[in-house]
Amino acid sequence: MKPDFKGRRALVTGAGKGIGREITRCLVDCNASVLALSRTESDLESLQEEAGCEAICVDLGDVAATREALAAAGDVELLVNNAGISILEPFLEVTVEAFDDVMAVNVRGVLIVSQIIARGMIGQGRGGATVNLSSQASTRALADHTSYCASKGALDQLTRMMALELGPHNIRVNAVNPTVTLTPMGEMAWGDPAKSGPVLARIPLGRFAQPLQVAEAVGWLLSDAADMVHGVTLSVDGGFSVS
Numbered sequence: 001m002k003p004d005f006k007g008r009r010a011l012v013t014g015a016g017k018g019i020g021r022e023i024t025r026c027l028v029d030c031n032a033s034v035l036a037l038s039r040t041e042s043d044l045e046s047l048q049e050e051a052g053c054e055a056i057c058v059d060l061g062d063v064a065a066t067r068e069a070l071a072a073a074g075d076v077e078l079l080v081n082n083a084g085i086s087i088l089e090p091f092l093e094v095t096v097e098a099f100d101d102v103m104a105v106n107v108r109g110v111l112i113v114s115q116i117i118a119r120g121m122i123g124q125g126r127g128g129a130t131v132n133l134s135s136q137a138s139t140r141a142l143a144d145h146t147s148y149c150a151s152k153g154a155l156d157q158l159t160r161m162m163a164l165e166l167g168p169h170n171i172r173v174n175a176v177n178p179t180v181t182l183t184p185m186g187e188m189a190w191g192d193p194a195k196s197g198p199v200l201a202r203i204p205l206g207r208f209a210q211p212l213q214v215a216e217a218v219g220w221l222l223s224d225a226a227d228m229v230h231g232v233t234l235s236v237d238g239g240f241s242v243s
Ligand code: NAP
Pocket: 013, 014, 015, 016, 017, 018, 019, 020, 037, 038, 039, 040, 043, 058, 059, 060, 061, 082, 083, 084, 085, 105, 133, 134, 135, 136, 177, 178, 179, 180, 181, 182, 183, 184, 185, 186
């Protein structure tokens, strides 16, 4: 059933490409008023034309700039922490710079954005809902994904902490954990069939995810249909995590 978010304002981070762009389109289609945040201006311009959303251009790795940009975000009731990056390196070659960059966006960025938006939700007194874009990589080791896997494991725990401490304010917090999804990031990490083949072989449904399949799960978790669902990490992985 399609949710109706009429009268609700949503913030989607990493909205310029891939899963975030699809989530933005879906939320607009469900009558939400969407504030799309990303870091490439041209992506946001084309998204605004396509979906009719508002836009904020900022790099979530920059804490001061993020705080300043979100100061005027307005009354957000639905938050999707989708922005994420992946830098592939074998474990023995992981650099401090790459590790810090991945953590800064995938974990610290979620903390900073969520603190700002949750304070606003509490101030409005109407509660809200948040979905964090985690990954199958939060619980499974994937070759060359040390920084990314560590960041998504941390994000699952950040999700649980947010659920624990924001739940009493009627702010629901959950995570969605997709398998490989066909986006620019998915292509970068898994475009080589020699790498993606073994992962695909571990998925009982025998296919990778489409951005729309992830966006539908996010939409459900944000909706009143999921009113009692709180603190979960929802696999959207074709069964990858059963083995
Ligand atoms: P994507 O294709 O690389 O798109 C990510 C979007 O986020 C881009 O618009 C990017 O902007 C933006 N972004 C990245 N870093 C940012 C920053 N510091 N500040 C603001 N915006 C930033 O990625 P995706 O595949 O859609 O992934 C979306 C989320 O799903 C991520 O959290 C990812 O970890 C997760 N996920 C992806 C997969 C997969 O296989 N694709 C699987 C599981 C989970 P720029 O292009 O301008 O940098």
